[in-house]
Amino acid sequence: MERIALFGGAPVLDNRQHRRWPAVTSEERESVGRVLDRGVLSGPLAPEATAFEAEFARFVGAKHALLTHSGTSALHLALVAAGVRAGDHVVVPAFSFVATPLAVLQAGAIPIFADVDPINGLLTAGQAAEVLTPRTRAIVPVHIHGAPADLSSLLDLASKRGISVVEDAAQAHGALYQGRPVGAIGHTGAFSLQSSKNLGAGEGGVFVTNDARAAQLANEVRNFGQNVAAELDTFDSSRPLDGTRPLDSLRVGWMYRGNELLAAFARAQLRRLPERTSNCQRNAERLASALGELPGVRPVRAPVGSTSAYHKFRVTLDPREAGVDLPPKMLRGAVIRALKAEGLEVVLWQTVPLPAQTIFQRRDGFGGGWPWSTDPETDFGSMYDPAHFSCTQRLLDGSIVLFSQSCPLIAQSDDIVDAYAEAFARVWRHRRDLAIWAEREARADDSGG
Numbered sequence: 001m002e003r004i005a006l007f008g009g010a011p012v013l014d015n016r017q018h019r020r021w022p023a024v025t026s027e028e029r030e031s032v033g034r035v036l037d038r039g040v041l042s043g044p045l046a047p048e049a050t051a052f053e054a055e056f057a058r059f060v061g062a063k064h065a066l067l068t069h070s071g072t073s074a075l076h077l078a079l080v081a082a083g084v085r086a087g088d089h090v091v092v093p094a095f096s097f098v099a100t101p102l103a104v105l106q107a108g109a110i111p112i113f114a115d116v117d118p119i120n121g122l123l124t125a126g127q128a129a130e131v132l133t134p135r136t137r138a139i140v141p142v143h144i145h146g147a148p149a150d151l152s153s154l155l156d157l158a159s160k161r162g163i164s165v166v167e168d169a170a171q172a173h174g175a176l177y178q179g180r181p182v183g184a185i186g187h188t189g190a191f192s193l194q195s196s197k198n199l200g201a202g203e204g205g206v207f208v209t210n211d212a213r214a215a216q217l218a219n220e221v222r223n224f225g226q227n228v229a230a231e232l233d234t235f236d237s238s239r240p241l242d243g244t245r246p247l248d249s250l251r252v253g254w255m256y257r258g259n260e261l262l263a264a265f266a267r268a269q270l271r272r273l274p275e276r277t278s279n280c281q282r283n284a285e286r287l288a289s290a291l292g293e294l295p296g297v298r299p300v301r302a303p304v305g306s307t308s309a310y311h312k313f314r315v316t317l318d319p320r321e322a323g324v325d326l327p328p329k330m331l332r333g334a335v336i337r338a339l340k341a342e343g344l345e346v347v348l349w350q351t352v353p354l355p356a357q358t359i360f361q362r363r364d365g366f367g368g369g370w371p372w373s374t375d376p377e378t379d380f381g382s383m384y385d386p387a388h389f390s391c392t393q394r395l396l397d398g399s400i401v402l403f404s405q406s407c408p409l410i411a412q413s414d415d416i417v418d419a420y421a422e423a424f425a426r427v428w429r430h431r432r433d434l435a436i437w438a439e440r441e442a443r444a445d446d447s448g449g
């Protein structure tokens with residue numbers, strides 16, 4: 001008789017067969033070695049960084065790209081370059097990584113959370129419209145897990161209100177919205193190069209835009225507020241630290257530049273990204289088709305007309321459709337235990353809407369409650385009440401993410417992905433026994449056993 005691994009059967013997969021990410025080949029080693037041989041390690045106009053920027057801009061169909069030291073810093077630049085100022089309101093989805101609203105705070109602005117589509121976790125124009133205020137300066141759609149948000153309706157809404165759309169494309173390198181790469185479809189956008197991302201290079205980010213003025217402003221903010229463009233004609237690539245730009249800060253700025261080792265590594269990764277992305281998408285579609293056959297199991301797919309980069313592979317579980325009498329969170333927990341026992345990588349990633357996080361409940365900000373204190377008329381305590389974000393909470397309670405940050409889908413071979421389908425189907429055949437086990441475990445926990 002078949003037994004799932006949680007109940008003593010042999011696991012479908014030896015977990016050690018997963019490939020770690022990012023994949024480091026001789027190309028990355030040679031690229032980084034080339035930088036060390038050259039001896040130029042940094043500088044706003046250093047050769048690897050500028051080459052990467054040109055290549056990445058081409059990849060996402062943007063006129064301008066700027067390498068930064070993180071996706072969060074790229075997003076901060078994107079907000080400032082889109083016109084966000086201290087005290088403004090900026091709409092962000094309640095379902096994202098905390099860097100999205102933190103970048104808003106770093107710009108001195110106030111994040112206003114909107115609930116998301118309960119099926120795919122994306123911000124819709126309708127939900128954004130519900131939370132607009134007279135102080136709203138920008139909307140930040142997040143292409144969560146690599147699936148594009150509906151940019152056309154968000155841009156329509158923004159243009160009617162005279163505000164900007166800033167794309168958080170941290171997870172969405174190569175994702176397509178109506179056939180166009182995301183990132184610079186809005187006014188400005190940001191990508192992350194943190195290791196788990198489909199384009200991973202340790203830590204790093206990229207600011208993108210088609211607007212020359214926004215690019216210049218972002219470049220200044222990236223470099224202590226200095227006018228980097230002033231040295232374009234006189235820059236000597238052999239002496240990048242002896243720049244000729246005036247050391248006069250024109251505006252508030254930070255040091256958000258990337259470095260040459262990061263740029264060289266990212267260039268090597270970028271060369272392989274199109275092929276890796278299509279392989280990842282093919283595997284994701286095959287896995288989604290297989291899992292979609294199971295009652296109550298729904299892989300999250302990109303909306304019609306767009307193509308996900310499948311940075312994360314989320315699966316929702318509906319106990320009613322599956323015919324098991326368990327609350328969603330309990331089913332979720334039991335399925336994670338069972339799949340992990342089969343050798344799979346399974347994570348939850350976020351578990352609550354962003355406004356439930358301590359920073360937004362406390363709102364201490366930069367001390368004394370700034371920037372919230374600039375807006376005494378708004379009751380943020382009520383606005384940030386997690387109860388307002390029931391679609392986000394429902395999605396998170398009733399879903400799991402297959403694969404992990406260390407071993408994401410894009411890193412895996414076809415065989416590993418097929419083993420996921422097999423393991424899931426096996427666990428699902430035993431879901432009623434799993435439900436009985438989960439209830440027994442809960443009772444034992446309750447009685448302290």
Ligand SMILES: Cc1ncc(COP(=O)(O)O)c(C=O)c1O
Nearest residue numbers: 070071072097099170192193194
């Ligand atoms: C949606 C989203 N936005 C922003 C970021 C921030 O990127 P980074 O970690 O490179 O600063 C991340 C990173 O995980 C992210 O997932």
